[in-house]
Amino acid sequence: MPQSGSPCKRSQKPFFTLVPTIFCQHAYKVEIVPAFENKLDNRTIEENMKKILAPMATLSHEAFRRCVARFGGCDEYFTEMINAGSLIHMGPFEKFYLMSGPEPEKIVWQITGSRTDYMTEAARILSEREGLGIDINMGCSAPQIANTGAGVAWMLKPLDETRNLVKSVKTASGQKRLSVKLRLGDENFTEEKLFDFCKMLVDEGVEMLTLHPRTKKEK
């Protein structure tokens, strides 16, 4: 997928992926992520593949991860999206969102929110927990998320506003890998706009991108 001139040159760390899914039923969704970073190594694409449990609200929780683990497990487990504001104010359900079994070292915490200060504080809190990374949700287009300025709304704000968010979350994430899950954009997206957006993310230190290759309106 990445061509020269794209934001994902081999010299840079991030890898970029479409998200083909196996086990098409949502309840068993596992995303396969080819690590393009390594594509020139003497290994097959299959050897470079990682099995990653997709972030899925109401599904990607510890109970489900335990089931997945019994069927061979994954290399990484994205959590359900965690609302940054609720996390920092420790809402009544946060203790469930913060469960990280059965393999805490493989957890990627996904955060969502519309405010840079809340997202930053949430990243700081999560950076102190076990887990391999923090993921910013820039892909959710559900009206109750996108209409508040969270999820895919970050792709549609002025670029510098989103750059500030990423910069701030990156600093707060410490040693944890920072990734972003995104969509193509809105219905007027162009490849150029998408790549410019990805380039900005990479320039700000995002180390992995997951593309859900649909527009804002597409379900």
Ligand SMILES: Cc1cc2nc3c(=O)[nH]c(=O)nc-3n(C[C@H](O)[C@H](O)[C@H](O)COP(=O)(O)O)c2cc1C
């Ligand atoms: C029930 C459900 C919940 C989801 N929750 C999230 C979420 O919390 N964060 C996120 O980035 N994507 C979420 N997604 C999107 C998936 O991670 C994935 O990118 C998408 O479903 C892939 O497209 P497909 O359903 O056509 O295979 C969710 C999808 C489903 C079906």
